Amino acid sequence: MNQRPQKFTAVKGMADVMPPESRLWQKVEAAARGVFGCYGYSEIRTPIAEPTELFRRGVGENTAIVEKEMYTFEDRGGESLTLRPEGTASVVRAYIESGAFLSEPLARYYYMGPMFRRERPQKGRQRQFFQIGCELLGVDSPIADAEVMAMISQFLSESGAADVTLEINSLGCPDCRPSFNAALLAFLKKSESKLCADCVRRLERNPMRVLDCKNEACAELTKGAPSLPDYWCETCRAHYDEVKRALAAMGVAYVENYRIVRGLDYYMRTAFEFTTTKLGSQNAVAAGGRYDGLVKSLGGTDVPGVGCALGVERLVLLIEQNKEPLPAEDLIFFVVMGDRARFEVLPVIQTLRRDGVRVEWDFAIHSLKSQMRRASKLNAETVVIVGDDEIAKGVASVKDMRSGEQHEVRIKDLPQHFVQVDI
Ligand SMILES: [Zn+2]
Ligand SMILES: [Zn+2]
Numbered sequence: 001m002n003q004r005p006q007k008f009t010a011v012k013g014m015a016d017v018m019p020p021e022s023r024l025w026q027k028v029e030a031a032a033r034g035v036f037g038c039y040g041y042s043e044i045r046t047p048i049a050e051p052t053e054l055f056r057r058g059v060g061e062n063t064a065i066v067e068k069e070m071y072t073f074e075d076r077g078g079e080s081l082t083l084r085p086e087g088t089a090s091v092v093r094a095y096i097e098s099g100a101f102l103s104e105p106l107a108r109y110y111y112m113g114p115m116f117r118r119e120r121p122q123k124g125r126q127r128q129f130f131q132i133g134c135e136l137l138g139v140d141s142p143i144a145d146a147e148v149m150a151m152i153s154q155f156l157s158e159s160g161a162a163d164v165t166l167e168i169n170s171l172g173c174p175d176c177r178p179s180f181n182a183a184l185l186a187f188l189k190k191s192e193s194k195l196c197a198d199c200v201r202r203l204e205r206n207p208m209r210v211l212d213c214k215n216e217a218c219a220e221l222t223k224g225a226p227s228l229p230d231y232w233c234e235t236c237r238a239h240y241d242e243v244k245r246a247l248a249a250m251g252v253a254y255v256e257n258y259r260i261v262r263g264l265d266y267y268m269r270t271a272f273e274f275t276t277t278k279l280g281s282q283n284a285v286a287a288g289g290r291y292d293g294l295v296k297s298l299g300g301t302d303v304p305g306v307g308c309a310l311g312v313e314r315l316v317l318l319i320e321q322n323k324e325p326l327p328a329e330d331l332i333f334f335v336v337m338g339d340r341a342r343f344e345v346l347p348v349i350q351t352l353r354r355d356g357v358r359v360e361w362d363f364a365i366h367s368l369k370s371q372m373r374r375a376s377k378l379n380a381e382t383v384v385i386v387g388d389d390e391i392a393k394g395v396a397s398v399k400d401m402r403s404g405e406q407h408e409v410r411i412k413d414l415p416q417h418f419v420q421v422d423i
Contacts, residue, residue: 013118013127015313024316025130028159029112032132035155036110039147041134046090048265052080058089058298062205069117084117086309087133088291089298095137096300105138105303112312124279124314133309137295140304142239143269145290146246148383152286152308153252156274159211160319164285166253168272169260170240171208171289172232177268180231181207208261228258239269255288262287266294270306278321285318286310332418333375334361337368337387344411345386345396349413376401384414 010016017025033043052072059066071083084090091109095101112132121127134151136144149166157162172180185207192200196215203210211222232240247254260271273291279285288308295303332352336345338411342364352359360378362371368387375383385397395408398417 011127013121013395015126015128021316024319026310028312028315028319030156031155031158032110032112035151035158036134037374039108039151041108041110041151044091044094044111045113046084046087046094046111048114049081049083050090050093052082054089054093054298055082055085058092058266058294059086069119070118071118085117086115087111087113087131087309088135088294091133091135091307092137092295092298092300092305095135096295096298098112101137101300101303103326107137108134109137120159124311124317126313130312131309132312133307135305135307137305138303139306140292142242143246145243145272146250146304148256148288148306148308149247150250150252150402152274152288152310156285156315159315161276161285161315162322163278164274164276164318165255166247166272166274167257167260168243168254169256169258170227170228170236170243170269171262171271172233172236173268174293176231176233176236180226180228183226183231184208186211187225188222194221203233206261210257212213212261236269243270262289266297268292268307272308274310276318278318279314285315307341328403329358329379329381331358331360331378331380332382332384333371333378333380334359335368335371335375335385336361336364336384337389338364341386341388341391344391345384348411348414352418355415355419357418382418386411397400 022167052070061067065085070085073081075081091111093108095109100107110133113130114128115131116128118127119125134148149168153164153166159278171177179194185203188195188199188203188207188210192203194217195203195210196213196218199210199213199215199218211225211371212220213222229237243335244254255273258275260273262271267289269290269292272287274286275282275283276285277283286308287310288306290304290306292302292304294305295301334345334349336342345361349359349361360380362374364371366374367421368385372383379402383399383401385399390396390408390411393408394411396411396414397406398409398414399406
């Protein structure tokens with residue numbers, strides 16, 4: 001009996017990004033590198049696995065991430081490692097470990113890469129998901145918060161994401177938040193029995209999180225809840241006003257939403273989200289805020305920080321919904337017939353590729369018709385046809401696929417022809 005070998009599929013919640021969609025990802029990544037670079041950010045690359053304790057402390061014991069979503073395992077040496085569930089803790093660890101926080105506290109980093117959370121997979125939300133994020137460390141100025149928002153706003157628009165709204169809030173600080181939390185808790189206790197199970201759990205640890213529960217009954221119940229601004233201390237209020245002033249000065253539109261809260265423990269004062277109504281209930285495209293206590297809690301000095309992160313899967317869904325066309329292909333496709341033509345064009349193709357021109361062909365293994373079909377499927381800008389007739393004359397037919405216009409070029413002049421017209 002001839003048994004077929006087992007077929008493999010990707011791990012649940014860990015998806016392949018196949019062409020042509022991967023081109024959209026490259027476009028997003030290129031926009032991030034370009035825009036972040038304009039704001040003085042440098043790329044930082046941290047390992048995918050970290051000591052588990054880093055995330056326990058950096059993300060927070062009582063968060064859903066640490067409690068039930070991390071990929072934690074013991075390595076062969078018996079150390080507990082975790083696949084990073086987010087980027088900030090690792091960046092701050094590297095910032096401290098490298099000594100950067102002592103020599104040059106003001107640092108602007110951006111990162112991009114896969115993160116891992118074992119959640120229920122759904123559209124735009126994978127267990128291995130790709131995040132792009134930025135961290136601005138060493139400044140407590142509210143202008144820094146606004147600058148991060150301005151940068152993300154520019155990045156989103158250059159990526160092709162339309163219909164995105166910036167929503168801002170302040171979560172207060174360790175001085176004023178406790179009194180808000182106490183008031184909120186007292187309010188919620190009155191109708192505890194009507195809250196969803198998740199919110200009942202949130203009550204004692206982080207009552208603020210009830211405010212952004214997606215459950216309709218919870219949203220209805222919290223309508224008359226205490227409002228954050230009523231509890232801000234003077235410092236928090238002044239910080240918030242300065243953020244708004246800086247956003248206005250930079251021409252960045254925003255709306256205020258006092259219900260934006262954070263699942264991560266280390267956020268304080270500024271919290272913001274870029275939201276869209278185009279992705280159903282998962283309305284946040286990017287989220288960020290200020291985390292002044294984090295560097296110290298991970299073993300550094302008292303260095304403030306502000307950052308933002310976004311999931312590329314969701315961003316790509318949004319861009320696709322906006323029907324933003326894929327980047328145009330500056331591609332030359334060689335349609336070649338016969339063995340002689342094959343070897344006539346081979347040096348030409350090689351020269352063009354060495355000159356940085358994108359060239360495709362199918363090694364002349366298929367019919368003329370199917371090669372032409374492949375060329376248009378690949379969205380080639382130009383098709384070069386070399387068949388028996390052309391070989392006899394020593395020329396190639398060069399066809400512009402947009403205009404349909406066709407003319408002849410001597411085969412040996414092809415490299416010069418394409419490099420001159422600056423493809
Ligand atoms: Zn405060
Ligand atoms: Zn709820």
